[in-house]
Amino acid sequence: MNERKEFRDIEFARSEAARMVELIRRPESEVSQEERERITRETTENFANHINKGFLEYRKSVTEAGDFALTEWIGQGSIMTDALGREFIDVLGGFGIYSAGIRHPEIVASVKAQLDRSPQYSQEMLDPLRAHLAKVLGYLTPGDLQYMFFINSGTEAVEGALKLAKFYTGRSGFIATTSAFHGKTLGSLSLMGKSVYRKPLMPLMHNTRHVPFGDADALERQLAICQQVGDDIAAFVAEPIQGEAGAIVPPDDYWPRVREICDRYDILLIADEVQTGLGRTGKYFGVDNWNVVPDIMCLGKALGGGVVPMSAFVASPKIWKVMEPNPFMHTSTTGGNPLACSAALAYIDVMVREDLPGQAARKGEYIMGKLAELQQRYPAVLEGYRGKGLLIGMEFATDEIGYKVASGLFKRQVLTAGTLTNAKAIRIEPALNIPDTLVDEVLTRLEDTFKEIK
DSSP states (O other), X not given: XXXXXXXXXXXXXXXXXXXXXXXXXXXXXXXXXXXXXXXXXXXXXXXXXXXXXXXXXXXXXXXXSSSSOOOEEEEEBTEEEETTOOEEXXXXXXXXXXXXXXXXXXXXXXHHHHHHHOSSOOSSSOOHHHHHHHHHHHHHSSTTOOEEXXXXXXXXXXXXXXXXXXHHHOOOEEEEETTOOOOSXXXXXXXXXXXHHHGGGOSOSSSEEEXXXXXXXXXXXXXXHHHHHTOOEEEEEEOSSBTTTTSBOOOTTHHHHHHHHHHHTTOEEXXXXXXXXXXXXXXXXXXXXXXXXXXXXXXXXXXXXXXXXXXXXXXXXHHHXXXXXOGGGSOOSXXXXXXXXXXXXXHHHHHHHTTHXXXXXXXXXXXXXXXXXXXXXXXXXXXXXXXXXXXXXXXXXSHHHHHHXXXXXXXXXXXXXXXXXXXXXXXXXXXXXXXXXXXXXXXXXXXXXXXXXO
């Protein structure tokens, strides 16, 4: 398990690459049980020797599976199957990437078709898919949000939004919220509302302040102080609903008041919709729940349809104009590549045709109704719940109880996000098209878990 590399071996590296490529190309029916067990053993060893030993302990709730740890192998819809053939109902949804489910056939077909045409672009010729996706998103987003830049991850989208806000306003300061999650690159990390990730890397981006999420008065007080002492603030940045913090929903008047306060103090409003956007909260975008239009919006996760990594930051023509004199002020070699754009276009088509936001609203309301019943029956286990659409958080009294719930669900073959180190709040974030029958099955297994804990 704890091997140390002693020397370079290029031929061994090549043969190991070829072995896995051959296995990937082989039909599932031709992969033997012995090979599956070897894959599972090797995956654990490779994480320990070449990724991070900490993951094995962190995922303890998953690796307590008997002789072999859970090794992801194949998925379809809302069912994830490990290398040994065990099936799990997925209510984690890759933290929001699987809004259309795992391997949605139309999205996969779109990417495969584009792969046969051109997998990347030349960097010099104009690429039609990127331009067309921008047009489509421009008509989908609220208000006058029209111009955009495509990249590969949520944190890159946030970094681009920060850069654009500084460029447009000529100011350097930002205000974010406590418990916020915006990514872990250095600029995004500066906005993070959790000490455990920030403190070891201080100092981060200067002139960054934090106020409590959901407290518009606190934002106004902080802006008044900044104005009084001469700290120039470029923008306020927040998630419409805090995801990583456990599906924290702000008061109904929060976002309208934030919009008014930002206008009054002449700062930009950046909505981080990486997790809440594109159907997750029961609306096309999280801010649509309050009919608010931000100045800059960040997208990611679901945008790639769960098939190709994809993200974007979007702004109005007035703000984007600063990018026009030198369009190379912000670039990305692989951002907005044809495969990602084909996946995003297919996802948007699927999202609207299948009414994924509507499905999320209906199923989320149903689940939270059932959670209310469970809370009445098991108050010592389930302390509370909250959310919008299919971004739902269950709150437990202690990490220990939360871990027992996550572990109990895993033993009942339901995949959630709870772990040994952070289980007080567990999210329910499945595919927006998860079948009703699977929703009911998850709720049954959840109650069985509560009974066992009680």
